[in-house]
Amino acid sequence: GENVEQHPSTLSVQEGDSAVIKCTYSDSASNYFPWYKQELGKGPQLIIDIRSNVGEKKDQRIAVTLNKTAKHFSLHITETQPEDSAVYFCAASLLRNTPLVFGKGTRLSVIA
């Protein structure tokens, strides 16, 4: 089955700096890669996703890149703000075959 590794487990950045979280997956047939943000006391919320036919996707300060050859994908947050502080999860799945497999999460702290 699919296995997703996520690094780092914790990340502290100064406000205004960039943050990068990386994930690797094991199944080369995986083709959907979403990222979720979980704030304290809440459930995970989808913030961006990418499919395997695309190498990069941006949404304002958030971007995701995918390297299918190396089987890894990354989340980039630019100009970080205190409200970006949360736990971020990457995930991967095969279309119509298996539910999402999540990484173990990265706790991001943005220091004002």
Added chain:
Amino acid sequence: DSGVTQTPKHLITATGQRVTLRCSPRSGDLSVYWYQQSLDQGLQFLIQYYNGEERAKGNILERFSAQQFPDLHSELNLSSLELGDSALYFCASSVDTAYNSPLHFGNGTRLTVT
């Protein structure tokens, strides 16, 4: 607000007991997923239902069971509870069975087994 409602928010019970967690999916969503979140294991997929039928099963223990009712709400039943079952249990819903459809998560039920 994701539109997914989970009750109760907190549950404290003793070992050996049985509890039921309830989930109402987002309006229009037919798929319901249950995930377990513990500190060291992240989000673990338990089970998925689509329009009342079981669709996929993950690492769900035999002591656990679930069902989805005609009104599409779902219940997760946990029995013979052990200390290690203490965790956050999340329900998520999506519009269909495609695993590239966005999942909408509820705010979870925190289960504490003493």
